[in-house]
Amino acid sequence: MIERQLAPTLRRLAKSFPVLAITGPRQSGKTTLARHLFPDKPYVSLEDPTERAFAVEDPRGFLSRFTQGAIFDEAQRWPDLFSYLQGMVDEDRSPGRFVLTGSQQFGLMAGVTQSLAGRVAMCRLLPLSAAEMAGVGNGQSALDDVLWRGAYPALNIGSPTEPVDWFASYITTYLERDVRQVLQVQDLATFQRFVRLCAGRTGQLLNLSALASEAGITHTTARAWLSVLESSDVLFLLTPYHRNFGKRLVKSPKLYFVDTGLACWLLGIRHSEQLSLHPARGALFENWVVSEFLKRRTNLGQAPDLHFWRDNNGLEADLVYETGTGLLQTVEIKSGQTPTSDYVRAGQRSASMAADEACIPLLIYGGDMSALRNGVQLLSWRMLARKD
Template sequence: MTWARQYIDAIVQRDVSELAEIANLAKMPRFLRALAQTAGQMCNYTQLGAQLGLDGKTVSRYIGIFEQLYLLKRIDVWAPNRLSRVVKTPKLQFLDSGLLAALVDLSSGEIAHNRTRFGNLLESFVYAELLKHSSTADGDYRLLYYRDADKFEVDVVIENAAGHILGIDVKASASVNAADLRGLRKLASMAGKQFKLGVLLYDGTETLPLGGGIWAAPLATLWGEQRK
């Protein structure tokens, strides 16, 4: 994808160099591609740096630069104990799903056949859309994620100023099964009365009640629409 390479080069040569002094700008495109491989996952700075010949502090600094350019965002984990949110590993999400697809070499043809890789891209897209909605909504909202030691996970946890939460999971499939709800149900049990709603966004056409304050809803509901 020629346009993507040109765009990345422009970011590095112009935008990054204006924000910070980087000893070796030539390493930044490779670093950005490495970050793209961790999109939607917890990012261990030390492990990532070891693969690129960088220390953990440098990795964190470089990520901060890309955050200032609104290319990606670090997401804190949701936990009942607020101190735990600070010390646990953040997750990375890219804010431009088109750029992310280019960085991981995901073509439109592969999207149709590799649903796992498409699922990671779709999660980033949904996160970016929710971030837009939260930034223009009335009130103060934080976008977090949930993951515990037993690997129960929820893609996005929206928390308001009162501590009430809404959990959102994303699935690149037109069907829903019980296993898809394990993360949302665990989050509901951990949050107790603070849990107000769980939504599984999927590639289907129906809005379905799944019990316990959890619903399956078409992805189109992100824009207030539903397929006919």
């Protein structure tokens, strides 16, 4: 069992809130982490039909076994749980009493907002970060292998499964379980084609109308399907930074996958060697870097607050976020191994839009050297594995 970076956040929140809720994509390690951090709590999987039937038929009898607390896995499978927990927590607000996990963020959120508002701390566990990967001995892997394999625990810990086999099963399970439960999609082939088309737009501005047209579905359906993919932590949208600095800005979000391994599989990349000449390699590397920043924030229990910036003249920063000092940190992302002068100029331009409000710009690239060059901090992709 490796130490997940979310663990200190969960321990801290367990001292203040009576209920902890851990969301995230399927197979990101939520159950393993919850049972590791709270080994003394009874564990109940609401995927178990026997337990779920007991809960539905005799809810009070079911919960009477857990007056001191418990871990309820896949809590959204029994929606009435949240209302019953509200009463139990109001009678005894001992911190860290109940732990809920669920891979359908929308299912958990509906129950929390209706019944447990103010009583629950929400946390999000994504696949392994670069620092966690280094902790299991994968810190020296080649970049293409990191992008292709992805960061799900099953592919990196113990006796790893082959990504080609694992992702095929993962997609089938996701489609059959989550999508049918939530959207009641009849034509799964069309939905799978929609997901593949999303993978082909990794790192691009989202044009929902064009995406819907290519998938052969309505704009409304495309929006609903995209919402499910977001809520299930399959993909996420990076929104443009809201300040215009006197420029006309692009207002569409950019589309990224939570895990580059899944994006690679959807793109038909079956071996890491295919990536070296693949036209999507640069976009996948950008996706990987952005997702690492997202993981760092969520593991600290912080709101993501990550953005990009682009004006109508093409001036852009791949990633923008506000620092604690009120300045803006811009990040330019390049997949090449050699930091050329063009890279440095791109880094300089990324910070020019904010002028005196910008920090020293970062340029994260696919090589191994880190140095300050002409006012731009070059940072090797391997530096994202640092724990600080």
